[in-house]
Amino acid sequence: MSILNIYEVHVHGLFNGLFAPLYVGSTVEFLPKFSVSGIWKRWRESYPTEGYEADDAITVFTGVPTMYTRLIQGYHAMDPELRATSASSARNLRLMMCGSSALPQPVMQEWESITGHRLLERYGMTEFVMALSNPLKGERKAGTVGKPLPGVQVKILADEEHESEESGVGELCVKSPSLFTEYYKLPEVTKESFTDDGFFKTGDAVTTDKDGYFIILGRKNADIIKNGGYKLSALEIESVIVEHPNVSECCVLGVPDKDYGEIVCAIIVPAAKSEEESKPALSLAELSTWAKTKLAPYKIPTRLIVWESLPRNAMGKVNKKELKKLVTSE
Known part of the structure; x- marks a missing residue:
């Protein structure tokens, strides 16, 4: 068994991606940095043709949600023939795992439709x-x-x-x-x-x-929004908004409000458009109308911010505490 591990060094990557496979005698292969084209290429090298497995084939892959989002985007940017070969190769892996942060359901579903793999999700912390x-x-x-x-x-x-x-x-x-x-x-x-x-x-x-x-x-101190008499999950709202065809990434925050305590604020990164298409910014009104059939009224964002990218740390996570400070200071 050979595992391709592209985690930063933290508990999920160390124990699930490194120590456990080494304990049972597996080979762990590290990439010097995250590369969408490099990962798809490595899988194609592992299974170049139907029914053939290279001697150094990757059989297990671990990653974080942002990486799977990027891999999906890279897949759609390929020409049809390369897409078919890449998807076929990925289907031959034994297992694909995801950890470190919450995996949006649309990402899980699209990844499964492309590769046939339903990602294995778990929960852990450094403390246990x-x-x-x-x-x-x-x-x-x-x-x-x-x-x-x-x-x-x-x-x-x-x-x-x-x-x-x-x-x-x-x-x-x-x-x-x-x-x-x-x-x-x-x-x-x-x-x-x-x-x-x-x-x-x-x-x-x-x-x-x-x-x-x-x-x-x-997180109780970052992802739970106290809006009026409700306690809302930012992760739940994010998982819905990211389904919008014009949204590539989304981060939801509770922003202080004198009347409601906190209001729901969504920061989105627009989906990439082809050169032939115009790139309209998604408006709050458009998002609200679209979300009415998917979210309860009190969960629909009342503030929308459009950015080119979300600031992330070395592990690919958005620091919501720092992001909230940035948004509230605007």
């Missing part, structure tokens, strides 16, 4: 490595991170301000054999991070579906 996972064999539900792994205990801690135990919404708490003991030389932070019965408070708001699969609603 991995805790939840969709099954390797079984139903992988889009928009969820699966169920607790063997030996892992989880519970949902209700938010005193708005939720009740019966609501099924609250902060995810984890107890695991791999759970860390303490933050180095930070006893007070350590104490505040655990419940009285030893569960680690992750800071992530979650709920579950009817089958017990966990749904990450986002």
